[in-house]
Amino acid sequence: DAKTTQPNSMESNEEEPVHLPCNHSTISGTDYIHWYRQLPSQGPEYVIHGLTSNVNNRMASLAIAEDRKSSTLILHRATLRDAAVYYCILRPAGGGADGLTFGKGTHLIIQP
Amino acid sequence: NAGVMQNPRHLVRRRGQEARLRCSPMKGHSHVYWYRQLPEEGLKFMVYLQKENIIDESGMPKERFSAEFPKEGPSILRIQQVVRGDSAAYFCASSPLAAGNTIYFGEGSWLTVV
Numbered sequence: 457d458a459k460t461t462q463p464n465s466m467e468s469n470e471e472e473p474v475h476l477p478c479n480h481s482t483i484s485g486t487d488y489i490h491w492y493r494q495l496p497s498q499g500p501e502y503v504i505h506g507l508t509s510n511v512n513n514r515m516a517s518l519a520i521a522e523d524r525k526s527s528t529l530i531l532h533r534a535t536l537r538d539a540a541v542y543y544c545i546l547r548p549a550g551g552g553a554d555g556l557t558f559g560k561g562t563h564l565i566i567q568p
Numbered sequence: 569n570a571g572v573m574q575n576p577r578h579l580v581r582r583r584g585q586e587a588r589l590r591c592s593p594m595k596g597h598s599h600v601y602w603y604r605q606l607p608e609e610g611l612k613f614m615v616y617l618q619k620e621n622i623i624d625e626s627g628m629p630k631e632r633f634s635a636e637f638p639k640e641g642p643s644i645l646r647i648q649q650v651v652r653g654d655s656a657a658y659f660c661a662s663s664p665l666a667a668g669n670t671i672y673f674g675e676g677s678w679l680t681v682v
Contacts, residue, residue, distance in 0.1 A: 490670065499572075499659050499673035500611065543611075547670075556601060556671075558611040 459483070460544045465563040468534050476529040476562055478544030483524050487546040491518065491529050494561070495540045503529065505547070539566045570595065572662050572674035573642075580680045581650050589645040589677045593662030600643040601661040601671060602635055611659065617643060650681045 461479040468474045480489065490505040504511055504518045506527070511518040517530040531538055543561040573592040581587050593600050602614040616624040617637040628635065632650075637643040647654055657678050661671040 492673075494611075499675045500661075502670050502672060505670060556613045556616065558603075558613075560610045 459546050459557075460559055462542070462544055462559060462562045464560065465565065467565040467567060469567050470536060471533055474531040474534045474538070474564065476531075476542050476544075476564065477526065478528070479526050480544070480546055481525045483546055484548070486549040488549065489518065489520060489524075489527050490545050490547050491516070492543045492545070492558075493538075493540040494543070495537075500543065500558075503542070534564075534566050536566050536568060539564055572597075572660055572672055574658075574660050574674035574677050576677060577675065578678045578680070580682060582682055583651055584649050587647040587650050587654070587679055589647075589658050589660075589679070590642040591645070591660030591662075591674060592642040593660075594664075594672055597662035597664050597672075599663045599671075600637050601663075602643075602645050603659040603661065603673075605657045605659065605676075607656070614645075647679070650679070652681045655679055655681045 459480055459482055488505050488507050491503040492500040493503050494500045504513055504516050506518045506520055510520060519528045541561040541563050543558045545558055572594055575590050579587055591600060598619050600617045603611045604614055605611050613627040615628050615635045617635060619637055620639050632648045634646045645658060657676045659673050659676045661673045663671045
């Protein structure tokens with residue numbers, strides 16, 4: 457029931473940038489785009505979120521398409537510790553129960 | 569500032585026993601969410617609670633599962649008469665009352681039914 461589509465897996469080399477895509481063609485005007493990641497045997501970890509403008513924080517950058525139907529999570533310099541499953545979800549501005557469904561995410565593999 | 573605390577981290581139960589999983593939200597958070605993750609599968613939403621209220625339990629199995637978030641104390645996810653299929657990781661998350669719809673997860677409770 458997830459409203460987002462992500463590739464099942466991606467592979468990258470250590471110390472190179474990684475671009476993780478997410479399609480959300482049915483996004484509504486009040487939906488925020490959230491990214492989480494889950495390392496093996498751990499709980500999901502918040503990464504970043506945005507509405508319309510691109511966002512940067514210490515972990516990553518989020519590039520949002522002008523029509524908001526897709527977005528890209530950018531890890532500027534991947535490390536082995538970034539190997540995880542990355543989830544893109546839509547959350548309405550008011551929060552609540554809507555938009556709490558996680559899809560299968562993208563399994564990011566980092567090669568040394 | 570402590571994060572979302574879950575206990576126990578690991579729990580083993582025999583078929584037919586009860587499992588109780590506890591979750592203390594982050595300080596200042598009054599919204600709690602429970603998720604289940606079966607082996608090799610994604611996160612499945614189970615229930616969303618505020619203090620003393622169940623807001624959305626659309627993801628909860630109809631039988632044997634219940635959740636509460638009392639005025640005082642942690643949120644409890646209770647599974648009665650456990651079966652092998654209940655073996656999974658159960659994650660709790662919390663979010664603040666006002667502004668911000670980011671949810672923060674705990675480290676999970678791993679239930680094994682033998």
